[in-house]
Amino acid sequence: TLNTDYPWILNHDHSKQREIADWLTLEIKDFVAYISPSQEEIRVRNSTISKIRNAVKDLWPDADLHVFGSFATDLYLPGSDIDCVINSSSGDKENRNCLYSLASFLKRRKLATQVEVISKARVPIIKFVEPISQIHIDISFERVNGLEAARVIRGWLKETPGLRELVLIVKQFLAARRLNMVHTGGLGGFSIICLVYAFLQLHPRVISSDIDSMENLGILLIDFFELYGKNFGYDHVAISVTDSGARYLSKELYGSLQNPRTSFALAIQDPGDKDNNISRGSFNIRDIKKAFAGAFDLLTNRCFELDAATFKDRVGKSILGNVIKYRGKQR
Amino acid sequence: QCPHKWKRVKCVHCNSKNHSRDRCPSIWRSYYLLDSNVRRVLPVHKIFCYNCGGKGHFGDDCWEYRSSRVPNEDGSAFSGENLPQELK
Ligand SMILES: [Zn+2]
Numbered sequence: 001t002l003n004t005d006y007p008w009i010l011n012h013d014h015s016k017q018r019e020i021a022d023w024l025t026l027e028i029k030d031f032v033a034y035i036s037p038s039q040e041e042i043r044v045r046n047s048t049i050s051k052i053r054n055a056v057k058d059l060w061p062d063a064d065l066h067v068f069g070s071f072a073t074d075l076y077l078p079g080s081d082i083d084c085v086i087n088s089s090s091g092d093k094e095n096r097n098c099l100y101s102l103a104s105f106l107k108r109r110k111l112a113t114q115v116e117v118i119s120k121a122r123v124p125i126i127k128f129v130e131p132i133s134q135i136h137i138d139i140s141f142e143r144v145n146g147l148e149a150a151r152v153i154r155g156w157l158k159e160t161p162g163l164r165e166l167v168l169i170v171k172q173f174l175a176a177r178r179l180n181m182v183h184t185g186g187l188g189g190f191s192i193i194c195l196v197y198a199f200l201q202l203h204p205r206v207i208s209s210d211i212d213s214m215e216n217l218g219i220l221l222i223d224f225f226e227l228y229g230k231n232f233g234y235d236h237v238a239i240s241v242t243d244s245g246a247r248y249l250s251k252e253l254y255g256s257l258q259n260p261r262t263s264f265a266l267a268i269q270d271p272g273d274k275d276n277n278i279s280r281g282s283f284n285i286r287d288i289k290k291a292f293a294g295a296f297d298l299l300t301n302r303c304f305e306l307d308a309a310t311f312k313d314r315v316g317k318s319i320l321g322n323v324i325k326y327r328g329k330q331r
Numbered sequence: 332q333c334p335h336k337w338k339r340v341k342c343v344h345c346n347s348k349n350h351s352r353d354r355c356p357s358i359w360r361s362y363y364l365l366d367s368n369v370r371r372v373l374p375v376h377k378i379f380c381y382n383c384g385g386k387g388h389f390g391d392d393c394w395e396y397r398s399s400r401v402p403n404e405d406g407s408a409f410s411g412e413n414l415p416q417e418l419k
């Protein structure tokens with residue numbers, strides 16, 4: 001009865017739970033624990049970053065390297081790239097010569113293989129693989145907005161129970177369907193976090209302090225897919241997130257957030273610039289909405305099916321398995 | 332052809348005519364509640380509508396025409412019905 005497709009359920013059987021929603025909550029916690037990095041992985045990642053950081057400082061004494069993105073907020077899936085930024089007091093490192101001299105310096109020190117310098121993009125970067133850890137690393141130059149976003153997200157995570165767990169599940173769900181890459185119209189990491197954060201901040205049971213989100217992750221996940229897959233008015237509603245919480249806005253009153261080509265678009269107001277829509281790149285919102293609705297149907301159908309099954313037939317079953325389709329390495 | 336076609340099934344759990352008892356949302360829509368000894372106040376300033384973006388009501392209870400083309404027959408989590416009993 002061991003199902004190796006869903007490794008997080010091994011030795012974690014919850015089939016005897018009376019409420020299906022409680023079973024799902026426990027399975028979400030198991031999955032999150034399963035994909036979270038081990039102490040050894042954290043150690044390897046930190047030592048890799050500090051080696052590169054030291055090299056950068058040797059090359060440019062006025063510069064420093066910081067991680068941002070999912071690694072800075074602990075919201076990454078196994079095998080994700082690490083996003084870093086180099087900032088310097090002279091502020092002159094974002095030019096082609098600097099990019100190439102850093103690339104060859106890292107190669108000489110045997111800290112980088114498979115190096116790509118992308119100097120002509122809107123955000124110039126160096127991509128490479130650190131040869132010992134095999135970690136993929138992206139370095140960008142002279143920007144602070146990524147660091148600022150990571151600071152805001154860490155604040156949200158601290159004060160919003162359940163945010164981390166739901167974000168990781170939704171990320172894995174979208175990654176399995178290739179709907180998580182902005183350059184193909186998918187949802188980027190920051191947009192996913194904003195959707196989940198706004199969902200939790202506006203949920204009737206959460207705002208009335210009626211539930212502990214951590215004990216209700218199962219029903220909250222279903223409610224999330226229901227909201228953004230079936231009900232949310234993408235044509236008329238924009239999402240606003242600030243330090244003091246989340247709210248909806250009528251797009252008619254905030255025309256600058258409206259996509260000029262189609263009204264059916266996700267709009268998330270940039271906390272730092274009220275006229276900027278941070279999710280304007282996610283043009284494939286139609287497929288994303290459909291995928292969320294499909295997740296709602298899959299999950300609720302599975303609940304009906306397992307609710308009707310005998311306890312004997314439930315043993316070793318997964319509720320989440322077909323929804324998140326995790327095909328990662330064994331841990 | 333179906334001899335039972337005329338018969339409207341009512342869900343025995345919630346009396347809805349939209350689904351049968353084995354597909355009742357109450358099977359999965361259950362919250363594990365905190366102790367209700369605390370007196371609660373309704374945070375009206377945190378209530379927003381997923382349908383029109385307006386303040387003070389939930390999307391299920393919006394009086395504007397429905398923006399999403401997916402039907403919402405059984406009601407969702409974002410409804411005044413989903414507030415704790417004493418706050419409805
Ligand atoms: Zn029912």
Ligand SMILES: [Zn+2]
Pocket residue numbers: 380381382383384385388389390392393394395
């Ligand atoms: Zn409304």
